[in-house]
Amino acid sequence: MKVEKVYCAYFSPTGSSKRLAEAVAGVFTAEYEQIDLTKMENRNKPYHLDKGAVLIASAPVYAGRVQAQAAEAFKRFSAPQCPVVLLAVYGNRHYEDALLEMADIFQSGGFVPAAAGAFVAEHSFSKAIAGGRPDQADIEKAGTFAQQAKEIIEQKDAYTCTLPGNRPYRDGMGKLPFHPETAESCVGCMRCAKRCPMQAIDTLDVKKIDGDKCIKCMACVKGCAVGAKYVDSEPFLTTVSRLESLCAARREPEFFFG
Ligand SMILES: Cc1cc2nc3c(=O)[nH]c(=O)nc-3n(C[C@H](O)[C@H](O)[C@H](O)COP(=O)(O)O)c2cc1C
Missing domain, CATH: 3.40.50.360 (Flavodoxin domain)
Structure with a gap:
């Protein structure tokens, strides 16, 4: 065509x-x-x-x-x-x-x-x-x-x-028991709120995240210019360390x- x-x-x-x-x-x-x-x-x-x-x-x-x-x-x-x-x-x-x-x-x-x-x-x-x-x-x-x-x-x-x-298809993603937190270093630039695909970040106070709306996509964590958004809860860290050892070999x- x-x-x-x-x-x-x-x-x-x-x-x-x-x-x-x-x-x-x-x-x-x-x-x-x-x-x-x-x-x-x-x-x-x-x-x-x-x-x-x-x-x-x-x-x-x-x-x-x-x-x-x-x-x-x-x-x-x-x-x-x-x-x-x-x-x-x-x-x-x-x-x-x-x-x-x-x-x-x-x-x-x-x-x-x-x-x-x-x-x-x-x-x-x-x-x-x-x-x-x-x-x-x-x-x-x-x-x-x-x-x-x-x-x-x-x-x-x-x-x-x-x-x-x-x-x-395999079961979809269940509810993950974590969401990003905000450190004191947050400068309130709104970048995270603008990037969030779910509008889960409060535009009046970007330190507040609605955990129910959050899809854990990490757009706010990866997009923060001062590294103020983070996840450090135990279930997340356990998942990451399991994935890091499981997914070490390069796939094409x-x-x-x-
Ligand atoms: C909640 C969640 C679940 C994910 N599940 C998988 C998965 O099952 N397999 C995989 O290889 N990567 C998985 N990933 C990684 C993403 O597929 C990958 O980082 C992708 O590049 C993100 O696309 P984006 O950069 O367009 O947002 C997952 C990421 C998130 C946030």
Whole structure:
């Protein structure tokens, strides 16, 4: 098909899913529109794509599934058999059912998965897990992946993308027994409140976080310019140390094509 327009939709609290989606979208040369689903106001709208459009959809993996808010937002996309390129971005542990779940969501909305990639990025919980990724090699691989996806979309009339994962999907993420705290060094700059995808940080007093709204994405912890947001509760530290030993070996991106 002739690609008329490329939409790049991502949910990305700590920026990796966005970076990888942009690396993929950059290979397509058509008119381009970004949809940042990290922003709450963008998540509740329906998005209908017209014939000739391609969607690049990217989200983090939480507990082996598509991050829940991203999944809900993706369910609001519809299209008349438009190709979708799927990116599941995970923290070097595993992505389990995330790509399959993403494909199912978009197929229900009328999309046809043309290609899918499981990409590795620094784990939201620890810089010691896949620290600094996606790195140069990952971005180059994303470009090669995008080139192949583009060729499939432009040259093939029909495709079926077979993806790993199981149905029913594994249980989603339960409620995690921690949320970020705020140190006295907080300067009240509001950066954390602006970055929080759940509006869980009180805009009148950014030291206050609503633990029920918080999805533990670490956008506030990683984004604080003075390092004032932190988590040091026992369940978190135990999880991090388990993950750091479990996920030490470098994993590489995996690609699937239709
Ligand atoms: C609550 C939570 C659960 C996560 N679960 C997984 C997981 O099951 N497997 C994995 O490899 N990484 C997991 N991660 C790591 C993220 O998938 C990874 O850091 C991703 O790059 C975050 O994307 P972003 O930078 O776009 O926010 C999890 C992160 C969080 C915050």
